[in-house]
Amino acid sequence: MAFFCDEFPIVERSEIASGIFSYVIHCPSVALAAKAGQFVHIRAEGYTLRRPISICEINREKGTIRIVFEVRGNGTDKLSQLEAGKKMDMIAPLGNGFTIKEIPSDKTVIVIGGGIGVPPMLGTAAEYTDNKVKAVLGFRNKDRVILEEDFKRVGAETAVCTDDGSYGEKGLVTFPLIEELERGKTAMIYACGPTPMLKAVINTARVYNIPCEVSLEQRMACGVGACVGCACNIRKGGRDFVLRVCKDGPVFKAEEVVL
């Protein structure tokens, strides 16, 4: 669970959709320690607060990680201007990550991503081999679709939905999710995305009684648990807790999350 804070060289930068950037960063120590679902906390020059960005892929042999983020404001805009060869100042890896399980050979897991919640699901999908993963990815429209080929590359059977039907299925990720759950082969659900999507996934998982983990987002300061800024409400054993998204999460058991 160790983390590092350093400047790591950028190996590759590309804009994979308008305003959405993919970076590959050479950081062997981080890659070795990282788990799917963890995040990195990046310093943007001129800004007080770092930007938490989930890890998209981990390549331990090459000693690299990949992150994918959307430009949402001046800070992420600044980050997106960093070119290959420059360095990225990161605290990483942070948070707990998804629980990867041994599952029976006839079972599968479902990874669900919505919008910019899609990237961390790629690394999660990659943890399972032998076509054990069904991926359901939701986007606003065709222009926002990212990483579909990457999910196929890691062996995930991938369904894409868009809100407006301009690509893949029209509608919410819950439709393909339910379709898949009805087949009765699902051992586990993993999800990351906007709150309404998470709520729908959590409810669906409850109905089908399938273990589910979700990754939460919250405005964050330190990223390491010190400032207690990124609070979330968690209910365990009938008791309410205020926990830290950065250190106690960002991944929580679906049944414990109070959204």
Place this chain on the structure above:
Amino acid sequence: MAFFCDEFPIVERSEIASGIFSYVIHCPSVALAAKAGQFVHIRAEGYTLRRPISICEINREKGTIRIVFEVRGNGTDKLSQLEAGKKMDMIAPLGNGFTIKEIPSDKTVIVIGGGIGVPPMLGTAAEYTDNKVKAVLGFRNKDRVILEEDFKRVGAETAVCTDDGSYGEKGLVTFPLIEELERGKTAMIYACGPTPMLKAVINTARVYNIPCEVSLEQRMACGVGACVGCACNIRKGGRDFVLRVCKDGPVFKAEEVVL
């Protein structure tokens, strides 16, 4: 007396001494309007206040100006990182500039610069042709000597002094100044440099009764006269005035300056 505010392309950048940078900027409108002794007010990304930098040379044919500045803090450091091809955000030209006079053919003018006060004297020297200019340049030591060849290029007979004698004459600029004044051929003195040097020059000019103009420095905000931040004390006709270095100056008549 018009000024402009725009981003102008950098044609050339070089470090002419350790931490001292020379930039040539393509800005025809500014070059056309500019006079020796005026300054430009440059925005440094991430900083609230612009940095006032005196104009070193003006090339109206090429539509360029040259500036030379020393890195003194984070803001000038940021400026010095701007590479050729990038743009410089300037308000320019600002201030009044030196008074260039018609002088008899047997007379000369003396330009005196100290340290980072040397650059504006180059443009001033260049206003006089036919070997009419004697330049006296003072620096801390050999490593800080700048622009000596440039003064010779524009036809100035150039004497260099260093505080420690590591280059040129050892000692203050007032020694060569007095030497030259003793020859009785001086029509005008121009000076820019640290306050102790200016005081010495002003006193010397008074003793020899030679017209003298000096360029002042002060911490500045707007640069155009609006904020009245860069005050200096001026005595005219027995009355005291608080004037603005940026708009009423930076050049003042030596006899009116209260340092």
Place this chain on the structure above:
Amino acid sequence: MSKDLSVTVAGVRFPNPVIAASGTYGFGQDYTDLYPLNKLGGISCKGTTLEPRNGNPAPRIAETPAGMLNSVGLQNPGIDMFITGYLPQLKKDGNVIIANIAGATLDDYKQAVERLDSTDVDMIELNISCPNVKQGGASWGVTCDGAAAVTKTVRAVTKKPLMVKLTPNVTNIVDIAKAVEAEGADCLSLINTLLGMRIDIRTRRPILKNNVGGFSGPAVFPVALRMVWQVANAVDIDVVGMGGITTAADAIEMMMAGAKAIQMGTAIFTDPYSPLKVIDGLEKYMEENDLNSLEEIVGTVQPW
């Protein structure tokens, strides 16, 4: 300009809500090489006193992270010179012309405002909070009694729309605002500068010759926004917001917090065109959000 950006503050119509803040735009002559004064909704002129003043010794300027300090200290040519030397040109060149008046004594304020009352100045802003002059107003602005006394004195001698500028260097700005409102102020402007300091560690001297100075710039924006929100919710008169506004988004935040118009100052030093960029940004925002008037967003922030 397809949209009407005008707002009305204390009965005075501003063609757009962007006003140059007092002390940052002189008397409106210094930026005319870049654009005409009438691009701005209004100008609050350099703080003016009954008699001319030379201000504080230099250095008067220091930089801070995302901000700056100034200790100019009310250098100004005096009210008579303002009226005869500057006001005619201002009226010709600009839109709403606001005189900013400071004083040491109640009588100073009274006399200066009396002289303005018969001019065609559009509005009077009372500076009761200049941090840089011992008796230049700060002592009035930090207590309810002091702020009320100046307002009352001035109210008695003018029918001009009266804007009182509040200092943020107080425990409870709402109380001061209410005291000023009760004495007949037509509107409030806030915040004046915070009080700050910087030290030159090489010389072990304060950078400012006045030791301390008024702190402004983007850095102070969150304090300004909070105070405007508090005050706008507590008074019935109009509020003009200022303090670190740099972008159209900042201006919109400030208006949503309750400001009917905004003043810009330090941002102009960084980018002289910033007021025009804010005006353009506001117009774009109106188009995108299908607004007929910017007043539709004033005070619309919904607290949790």
Place this chain on the structure above:
Amino acid sequence: MSKDLSVTVAGVRFPNPVIAASGTYGFGQDYTDLYPLNKLGGISCKGTTLEPRNGNPAPRIAETPAGMLNSVGLQNPGIDMFITGYLPQLKKDGNVIIANIAGATLDDYKQAVERLDSTDVDMIELNISCPNVKQGGASWGVTCDGAAAVTKTVRAVTKKPLMVKLTPNVTNIVDIAKAVEAEGADCLSLINTLLGMRIDIRTRRPILKNNVGGFSGPAVFPVALRMVWQVANAVDIDVVGMGGITTAADAIEMMMAGAKAIQMGTAIFTDPYSPLKVIDGLEKYMEENDLNSLEEIVGTVQPW
């Protein structure tokens, strides 16, 4: 480390003058992957109350130019858990351990401090100025009477070195400082956060669920420096300076203004190594200026 960077505050020796500020360093466990706690001169622990508290709802964090807002609101495990669950490890890992105590009532403060008095905590910092909790201290810290009452109450029940943390959100911080000194505080720390706000113009809602929050970071440094200078010149007890300190130069400015030690907070979020960089910078400064003790520069700024 050839230089001795130690300073003594209220009789307590700090191996170096850099203290992690309350609320930014938890209970000292969160940064140990990067460097051991004992690199810091001390740590002021997360604000602790008599009973555990859940704090305010999220979002609790917003960014501002060169700064940030927080509205954590004293989420903490309570004094008993602090004493049994955290203090032993803190004492083992760290140098000077400072408990930061907040409360709603005088009795809350009294009971919490009583329980601390018999522990081996090195120092107690009284938070009488948390801006985020209605009765979490701010109401005490903004008046001389309130600040004096808390100090007096706590002083009566402990012999531990007592540091009182002052809020900047007051008209006259010097009066508050003197009132606290008169009731037996051993030293003062300042400034706590200013009170700020940000609005999400898309949703027209405050970014913080608490609407307003504590404003910190480099932006506030000039206000902090000014107040430390004013207070240090007005009291006889030691002063610990904080508010936006990011670099060794900032720390030196703060010490020259009168601070015997400094606290760092927001800078740690931007760069977790910043406290170590400040310590290294201070040592380098001592070498370059041939100082035997950093106390040689404390309060040395010479006003104009």
